[in-house]
Amino acid sequence: MENALEIKGLKKAYGRFVLDGINLTLPQGCIMGLIGENGAGKSTTIKLILGLIKKSGGEIRILGSTIDNDEESIKEHIGAVIDESCFPDNVCINDINMILKNIYRTWDEQKFLYYADKFSLPVKEAVKNYSRGMKMKLSIAVALSHDSKLLILDEATSGLDPIIRDEILDVFLDFIQDETHSIFMSSHIISDLEKVCDYITFIHEGKIIFCEAKDELKEKFGILKCSEDEFLNIDKSIIKGYRKNSFGVEALVYKDKIKKDYTIDNASIEDIMLYYIKEQ
């Protein structure tokens, strides 16, 4: 089974910011979350995948093909949600349905109207009157209403309240039930990614720090809380990153290397990301 997304040696230079040899692979049927600080290169990576900006080097394969060769046929199977991008002001859901019927070969009107209803989007109201959350929901509805095999989501859940976010995550989990479907999503809301993702890719200052299975990451790392003296006695190779607070020290440690008598808490993906950066 081919990979949904394969990126090798992807490079892009923008003035001082450089995306430096990104490698990642998303197997079909999986969800990958892309995390990183603002300006780390998440949106740049997604724009490169979609061909919105030109790469300086490397290769991107989506569903087995590269975008320059097979542009329109691959895009039939991609559903993208790009932060801030939407339909022009004066169109409404009915108009959008009519427009997209003429753009996507596999446009499914019923599905679209179903999602519009499920997300409580007013059918006759012009897009200019939509809130940010509504525009996001609209983009998501569009992404799901044709034969999408890969959803590419750039901050698709930001600006949404926790209730609707939960509903949308359920929709994504439903989408992934089909083994030929995959999702690549970037988000700051790491708790969302933790709920649904199989893989987590962490990008920092244009480089991939890790690209691993979420469960493996959580198995690998734990949080150690101890006093400063105790901390000084610990072998530094076990520690991934640490921070001092008024009670002592908190450190991200490799679970299998730390001695058994210490109490180790579970590390969330957010913890892992924060401590990795603190190590830098």
Add this chain to the structure above:
Amino acid sequence: MKGLLLKDLVNLKQQTKIYIIVIAIWLAIALTSQDGSFLGGMICVLSVMLPITTLSYDEKAKWDKYALSMPVSRKQVVVSKYILALALSFTGCLISFAFNLFITKDANQSMLMSLMFWAFSIVAFSVILPLIYKLGVEKGRAMILVVFLAPTVLVILLSKLNIPLPSKEFLYNIKFVIPVFIIAALILSCYVSIKIFTNKDL
């Protein structure tokens, strides 16, 4: 492509009521002065403004980025604007012809004037569209003023320098060259716009 055109037409639909009122006012002015040229000129300007308005809406919604995630090529995005501009300017030409005929009852003169304004619309958006693709809509709008003022300034300059304007006979003789020139300008413009847009980082 059809989807892209539909999107623009639907987006503009909102404002059709305003256009109808505005055109009705111009028609009233033309009737009272028994002169259709003002009407023809204003319709010409309107038909160039409309595609630019759609570009402005697109820019505001960051539509291009979104559209390119769909089975739509950069070339199609550009060509659809040219088709829109041609269709709108031709519609303007027909409306202008109909109104002029109504006012002057002179079919030949109406047709000539309408075609002339249509030709001018085509040249105008052939110059403006690549500029907008290169510079964005705000700066492009400033260019519209220049494009519409330039012929007037040129004529005034020529008369001040005592250079005679081309005579009617001269224009009549080159009348078959003019359409060729216009089509060439249109094709060149489209080619340049496609080139600019294809190389743009969105």
